[in-house]
Amino acid sequence: MIYTAKELMEILKIKESLCYKLLREGEIKAFKMGSDWKIPKQSLEEYIARQLKV
Known part of the structure; x- marks a missing residue:
């Protein structure tokens, strides 16, 4: 599954600037497709796991 930046903001409940x-x-591994950011599900899960360890 691939998330968009907008979906990432909704999932993490963060503002656009922080997203x-x-x-x-590179805190969340992602790639650009044209001008849009695409975030693989695994990258989001890894970011959340790192945040829970802090």
Whole structure:
């Protein structure tokens, strides 16, 4: 499954600016398709797991 940036914001309940910061800085592994960010489900799960360990 692949998420969009908008879906990522809804799932994590974060603002747009933080969402794009996480994507640009590689905190959440993603790729761009044209001008749209695409986030693999595994990348989101890995990010959440890292946050739970902190």
